[in-house]
Amino acid sequence: MAKSKANRKGVQKIETGFRGFDAMTLGGLPRGRVSVIRGGAGTGKTLFAMQTLCHWLSDTSRVGIFVSFEEGRNNIESNFAVFDWWQAPFSKDRLLLVDARWRTDVIQSGSFDLSGLLAAVEGVIGQNQANFLVLDGIDVLLNMMPDPLDARRELLRLQHWTEALALTTLVTMKGHAPLEGQSGRGFLEDLATYMADCVLELDRDSFHGIAYRTLYIQKYRGSGHTQNKVPYTIGDQGIEIVPADASAGGFKVYTQRVSTGMADLDEMLGGGIFRGSTTLVTGAPGTTKTTFASGVAASASQRGEKVLYICFDEAPEEIVRNMKSVNIHLADAVKNHTLHMEGFVARSSGPDLLAGRTRQLLKEFQPRFLILDPVSAFTAIGSEELGYSAIRLITHEAKQRGVTVILTSLLDDVEQNKEKSKAHISTLADNWIHLSYVANAGERNRALTIVKSRGTAHSNQVRELILSSDGIWLKPVYTEKGEVLMGAMRWQREEEDRQQERRERLESERRYRSASREMTDIQSQIRELETALEKRRHDLESFELEVGLTGEEEKSRRQALAHIRTSRSSKQSASPKTRTNSRKKAPAAKKGGK
Amino acid sequence: MVAETEDRQNRPPPVILKFYVAGDGGFTRQAVANLDNLVALLPQEIEVIQEIIDVTQNPAVALELGIFSTPTLIVSSAKQNLRFVGDLSDARKVIRIIAPESDRA
Helix, strand or coil: CCHHHHHHHCCCEECCCCHHHHHHCCCCEECCCEEEEEECCCCCHHHHHHHHHHHHCCCCCCCEEEEECCCCHHHHHHHHCCCCCCCCCCCCCCEEEEECCCCCCEEECCCCECHHHHHHHHHHHHHHCCCEEEEECHHHHHCCCCCHHHHHHHHHHHHHHHHHHCCEEEEEEECCCCCCCCCCCCHHHHHHHHHCCEEEEEEEEEECCEEEEEEEEEEECCCCCCCCCEEEEEECCEEECCCCCCCCCCCCCCCCEECCCCHHHHHHCCCCEECCCEEEEEECCCCCHHHHHHHHHHHHHHCCCCEEEEEECCCHHHHHHHHHCCCCCCHHHHHCCCEEEEEECHHHCCHHHHHHHHHHHHHHHCCCEEEEECCHHHHHCCCHHHHHHHHHHHHHHHHHCCCEEEEEEECCCCCCCHHHHHHHHHHHCCEEEEEEEEEECCEEEEEEEEEEECCCCCCCCEEEEEEECCEEEEECCCEECCEECCHHHHHHHHHHHHHHHHHHHHHHHHHHHHHHHHHHHHHHHHHHHHHHHHHHHHHHHHHHHHHHHHHHHHHHHHHHHHHHHHCCCCCCCHHHHHHHHHHHHHHHHHHHHC | CCCCCCCCCCCCCCEEEEEEECCCCHHHHHHHHHHHHHHHHCCCCCCEEEEEEECCCCHHHHHHHCCCCECEEEEECCCCEEEEECCCCCHHHHHHHHCHHHHHC
C-alpha cells in the first residue's frame, strides 16, 4: 500500500493489483470515494472490478460486496472460476455476491430510488466491516427510472452515501452510443462522469481483424495520472495492464554475464549479455536472425541451461533441420529436455492470448532463456500498440523470473520507422543487435552491429558475420578510410593491398641490391686505390732511402771529389747525372703520397 | 388494518400488501399516501392486509428479499404474487393488475 505517499497528496488510494494501472495512477483507486468504469460490451468492466475486488481481498481481514445488476450469482461464480486469483469459494462473510438484477416480474409504477440497496449494503457493512463495494452495471437499474432526473438524483445519493460511510466504491456502466440527434455520450454517462472522483474508460476496437483494448483515465480528482490510452490485455489471468517500462524494478538484477554462443560477440559486449536481460535481434529477412537465436539456444543448452524457444509460423522441426546445415545442433537438447521448442501460428489468436500462452510455458518449463522468434509476430497482428504491450507482458514476466530473453524482429532498416518502432523497441530491450546486409560491388554481405547495450561499454564496430557450415562467427574488422569493408570488396581491397605491398617489396629489394652492388664496387675501388696507395707509399719509402743514400753518396763523393781535386778530376761527368735523376723522381713520389 | 372475517365468508381471500420504504422522508410519505389512495380505490369486498416496512431499519430483510429499489410493493394473495416498484403514483395501473374485474365494473 502506498498509504503514506497518498496521505501527503490528500487522496488515499487502494491498490488495484494491476501493476500498470497502479503505476499510472500513482497508487490505484481513490479510497472512500466513487470510481466509475465506463466501457462498451466486452471491454472487461466486470472483470476489472472483480479482479480489483479480489486483490483487495487478498488481505484476509477485508471484506467486499459485489452487487451485480446484470448477472446472477451462479454465472458470476462460474465466470471467474477460471482465474487463479479467484480463490473460490470465498467465505460468504468476506465476499458477498448480491444479485440485484431487475426482476422481470416487477411492475413499475412511478419513480423509485436506490435507498433499499444502500440500506441493505449498509446493513452488511455494519455486520462485517466491509470496505469495498462494487456496483456492476448500475446503468441497467438507472435506465429503468422513468425520469432521467431520478437517475441523476440517485447517483448523487450514491455519492453522498459513499462519502458518509467512507466506502470505496467502484461502479461499472456501459458506454451507450449517443442517441440520434444528441451529441457526445449518453446522459447517464455524463452524470456519472461529473459525480465520480475517478473515471476510467475502457475501449475495445479492432485493427486488421484483431481486437484490442485500451484504458484511459478520463479524470481523477486530486491525483496525477497518465494521460494517454494504455493498452491492456485479457488473458487466462484476467486483465493485465503492463507498466510502460517493464524494467521499472521489482525484480532481481543480475551482474552475471552469459555467453551469446559467439565468442567474438561476447567480447564486443564486454563479456556477454547480462543474465535476465532482454536482447533484441533485428534484421531484414535472411540476415540469420533465427540462426543467431539458435546459436544462443544451442550454447545455453550445452551449458545445461534450459531454453524455451517459441517460433512463429515455422515448425520447430524445420528449425532443427535447417540449423544443422550451419553446424548448430539442437536435436539432442530437445531430446534431453534442456530445449523446449514451441511453434505458434501467429494469426491463430490475438497478441494477448499468445502472451498468455508464452507466460504459461515460462511457468511450466522454468527456463533460463526465452527466445521469441520473431517477436514481430506480435506486432504484425492487430495494432502495434497491443503487440508491444503483449511483448512487455512477456519480458516483464521473464525479468521477474530472471530469464534471459532473445527477441528476434523483422526490421528492414534501423533508420526507417525511426520514431515509432525504434522508440518502442528501445524501451523493450536492454541490448539491441542489428543484423543487416551490406550490398556493395554486386554482392550482399551480412553485418552485425550492436545498436545498444545497457550497462555495457560495448563495441561500436560493424562486424562481418560469416555464416558457414562451421557455424556463425564474426570476422575481424577491416576498415578502410573509416569504412568497413566486407566480402569481395574486402577481398579485393585486401588483394590490392597485397599486390601493392609486393610491388613495394620488389622495388626496395631492387634498390637494396643495386645499392649493395654499388657499395661493393666502391669497396673494390677503395681496395684498388689502397693497393695503389700502399704501392706509392712503398715507392716513397724506397725513394726516401734512395735520397738518403744519394745524400751520403754526395757527401762521400764531395769528400772524394775534394780529395780528387786535390789529386785527380777524371770522375766529374758521372756525378751530375745521378743528381738529375734524383731531382726528377722526388716530385712524382710527393704526388702519389697525396 | 381490516379484520372483519367472521361474517364475510363468501368473499375472496385476503390480499396482503407489504410496502417497503426507505426512511420517512418526503418521498416515503408521498408514496405511503399513494398507497392509501390505492387501497381506498380497491373494491370493498377485497380484504386488504397492509404493512409498511422501513428497510433502513431492516436491512437484512431488504437483502434477503432483494428489495433494492424503494418503494417496493409486494402483493400476495392466494391467487397471485406480484411485485411493484415505484411510488404508486399511477394507482389505476396497479389496481388494474391486482383486481382486473373491479376496474371493468
